[in-house]
Amino acid sequence: MREEVLVSPAAQPRATLLERVPRLKQAASLFRKLVGDKVALAAAIFLLVLLFMSVFAPYVAPHDPTAQDLMLRLRPPAWNEMGLPEYLLGTDPLGRDVLSRMIYGSRVSLVVGVAVIAIACTFGTVVGLIAGYFGGRIDNILMRIVDLQTAFPGLLVALAIITMIGPSVRNIIIVLSINGWMVFARMMRGTTLTLRTSLFVDAARCIGAGDNRIIFRHLLPNLASPLITLATLELARIILAEAVLSFVGMGIQPPASSWGLMINEGHAYITMAWWLVTFPGIAIALTVLSVNLLATWLRAVTDPMQRDKQFGPRMR
Amino acid sequence: MGQFIIRRLIYSVAVIAGVSVFVFIITHMLGDPARMMLPLESTEEEVEAFRDAMGFNDPILVQFWNFVKNAVRLDFGDSIWQKEPAMQLVLERLPRTLQLVAIATVLSLVLAIPLGAAAALKPRSLLDRTCTVSSLVGVSIPDFWLGLILILIFAVGLGIFKTSGYGGLPYLVLPAVTLAARSIGQITLITRSAMIDELNQPYMSTARAKGLAERTVVVRHALRNATIPIITLSAWQIARMVSGLTVAVETVFAWPGVGLLAIQAIQRRDLPLIQADVFIVALVVVLLNLVLDILYGFFDPRIRYS
Numbered sequence: 001m002r003e004e005v006l007v008s009p010a011a012q013p014r015a016t017l018l019e020r021v022p023r024l025k026q027a028a029s030l031f032r033k034l035v036g037d038k039v040a041l042a043a044a045i046f047l048l049v050l051l052f053m054s055v056f057a058p059y060v061a062p063h064d065p066t067a068q069d070l071m072l073r074l075r076p077p078a079w080n081e082m083g084l085p086e087y088l089l090g091t092d093p094l095g096r097d098v099l100s101r102m103i104y105g106s107r108v109s110l111v112v113g114v115a116v117i118a119i120a121c122t123f124g125t126v127v128g129l130i131a132g133y134f135g136g137r138i139d140n141i142l143m144r145i146v147d148l149q150t151a152f153p154g155l156l157v158a159l160a161i162i163t164m165i166g167p168s169v170r171n172i173i174i175v176l177s178i179n180g181w182m183v184f185a186r187m188m189r190g191t192t193l194t195l196r197t198s199l200f201v202d203a204a205r206c207i208g209a210g211d212n213r214i215i216f217r218h219l220l221p222n223l224a225s226p227l228i229t230l231a232t233l234e235l236a237r238i239i240l241a242e243a244v245l246s247f248v249g250m251g252i253q254p255p256a257s258s259w260g261l262m263i264n265e266g267h268a269y270i271t272m273a274w275w276l277v278t279f280p281g282i283a284i285a286l287t288v289l290s291v292n293l294l295a296t297w298l299r300a301v302t303d304p305m306q307r308d309k310q311f312g313p314r315m316r
Numbered sequence: 317m318g319q320f321i322i323r324r325l326i327y328s329v330a331v332i333a334g335v336s337v338f339v340f341i342i343t344h345m346l347g348d349p350a351r352m353m354l355p356l357e358s359t360e361e362e363v364e365a366f367r368d369a370m371g372f373n374d375p376i377l378v379q380f381w382n383f384v385k386n387a388v389r390l391d392f393g394d395s396i397w398q399k400e401p402a403m404q405l406v407l408e409r410l411p412r413t414l415q416l417v418a419i420a421t422v423l424s425l426v427l428a429i430p431l432g433a434a435a436a437l438k439p440r441s442l443l444d445r446t447c448t449v450s451s452l453v454g455v456s457i458p459d460f461w462l463g464l465i466l467i468l469i470f471a472v473g474l475g476i477f478k479t480s481g482y483g484g485l486p487y488l489v490l491p492a493v494t495l496a497a498r499s500i501g502q503i504t505l506i507t508r509s510a511m512i513d514e515l516n517q518p519y520m521s522t523a524r525a526k527g528l529a530e531r532t533v534v535v536r537h538a539l540r541n542a543t544i545p546i547i548t549l550s551a552w553q554i555a556r557m558v559s560g561l562t563v564a565v566e567t568v569f570a571w572p573g574v575g576l577l578a579i580q581a582i583q584r585r586d587l588p589l590i591q592a593d594v595f596i597v598a599l600v601v602v603l604l605n606l607v608l609d610i611l612y613g614f615f616d617p618r619i620r621y622s
Contacts, residue, residue: 147331148330148331148334151331151334151335151598151601151602151605152335152338152559152598153558153559153560153594153597153598153601154559154560155559155560155561155563156559156560156563156578156593156594156597156598157338157342157594159563159578159579159582160339160342160343160582160590160594161342161346163352163582163585163590164342164343164346164347164349164352165346165347166347236456240458243458243460243461244458244460244563244564247458247460247564247567248563248564248567248579249579249583250582260458263458263460263461263464267464267568270464270467270468270472271472274468277461277464277465277468278465278468280461281457281458281461281462281464281465284457284458284461285453285456285457285458285461288456288457288458289452289453289456292452292455292456293452296452
């Protein structure tokens with residue numbers, strides 16, 4: 001008898017892959033919304049192209065970014081009279097190709113940005129969850145530490161630490177992470193505080209779920225969308241911070257290249273070679289702008305309350 | 317109110333204590349301060365003698381006690397580069413940074429609040445879109461690069477302003493505009509969003525229904541209620557400018573403030589000067605926050621009691 005009641009999965013009409021995996025369905029719906037928004041789509045495509053170029057830099061870059069040729073120094077971009085067609089964006093004072101250096105430089109921005117977000121976001125989220133969930137004395141102590149560190153002059157402290165431990169990609173990541181985790185802790189704590197007393201947490205506790213299970217299986221998934229938005233916004237800030245560090249000479253060191261460092265190197269030649277500072281700056285600005293646009297769009301689609309604000313209420 | 321101020325004061329003192337501990341850890345416990353300050357070719361004996369003279373061989377707690385004793389008197393020793401008390405050098409440069417920050421702040425408030433409010437009044441209009449997009453661009457452009465481009469256009473190309481240095485208006489305009497760019501963008505965005513919130517509140521209908529002029533409704537009712545987030549953001553912007561944004565901008569324009577001094581000290585590995593610079597900037601930020609907190613508590617009683 002029982003076999004007749006239970007329909008075997010094979011007999012059911014085949015559910016599409018999308019229907020069977022709810023996460024995938026969410027992602028697909030998000031993707032459709034992205035295609036519908038021209039500005040956000042353009043930003044996403046720009047970032048994807050950038051990611052592709054930095055991953056495949058050795059194949060994409062037309063020249064070796066460190067190859068010097070003093071015969072070719074300070075050539076303007078290709079469309080200029082003095083320019084050479086094989087050096088599209090011109091050459092620097094050592095005769096290195098500006099475009100190739102920019103392509104390799106994008107690696108620094110992306111690696112530093114993503115690594116710092118990964119570290120700062122993980123640490124900040126854990127601190128925020130603990131503070132918000134347990135409350136009381138733990139909350140008090142943790143939040144005082146957050147307050148204290150927020151009051152620090154961030155960039156100056158970062159510079160001072162780098163002076164002592166020496167500039168390198170690893171150290172930049174460390175310093176910027178020290179500087180960036182507090183925002184995540186603050187936001188996570190606030191959201192956790194409001195969710196802690198909600199029904200589904202009570203329900204989880206009733207069926208005997210432990211603190212760990214409640215925090216990581218019940219609270220965290222509900223915090224994902226504000227977290228992703230904040231992480232995107234912070235990514236933009238971190239990319240700018242790396243550029244500033246490299247620009248003042250406390251970031252990436254030559255002969256490696258990073259956009260901030262290229263602007264630093266071009267600074268002295270600004271009156272005779274405008275292309276040296278212009279192109280890397282445009283690259284930073286476009287990248288950060290794309291990240292910001294994407295963050296704005298993300299906030300609008302994941303939080304309906306924000307949508308009216310973003311685009312303005314439809315009806316007045 | 318008195319109790320509130322005392323609580324904030326105690327908190328500020330705690331923050332300053334925290335900052336000094338942090339500065340001490342950075343400068344005395346990360347790396348080797350003696351090797352860092354001496355020229356690379358110094359012999360082992362020279363380094364050792366220098367360590368003795370500077371007290372780097374003392375137990376760490378003794379070093380810390382000496383550091384605290386001196387920090388309380390705002391004495392961080394003589395700058396190695398300038399051979400003068402480091403604190404005095406920093407204090408000489410401080411007003412110039414504050415001058416730049418003050419002008420940039422006034423500039424951004426005067427421009428951003430009317431722009432943001434106008435954008436909020438006509439959502440989805442051409443003006444609104446232009447405002448939002450240019451604000452986002454302003455937020456995304458690296459300030460030091462913007463400075464260089466402005467130099468290229470207005471100083472090198474048109475010759476209206478000076479490329480760099482300290483002085484009157486011809487020197488001041490470009491760095492101030494550069495510093496203001498990002499906060500203009502952010503304040504425009506927050507004004508717009510706060511105004512849209514307020515304009516949709518029921519009390520707006522009441523105000524209109526009792527026959528107030530539209531101008532009064534917008535300025536006296538909506539804008540006044542939207543000021544709290546605007547003030548909060550501006551205060552945060554000022555603190556951020558003082559505590560770091562000026563570093564890059566002052567470097568670009570060779571504006572002799574504390575930001576440029578920090579870079580010069582770092583390049584010369586001048587430890588006393590680095591300490592004094594970080595400490596003073598932190599002190600200014602803490603004082604700024606203290607004043608703002610007290611002002612908040614004064615204007616909004618809800619904050620006093622939380």
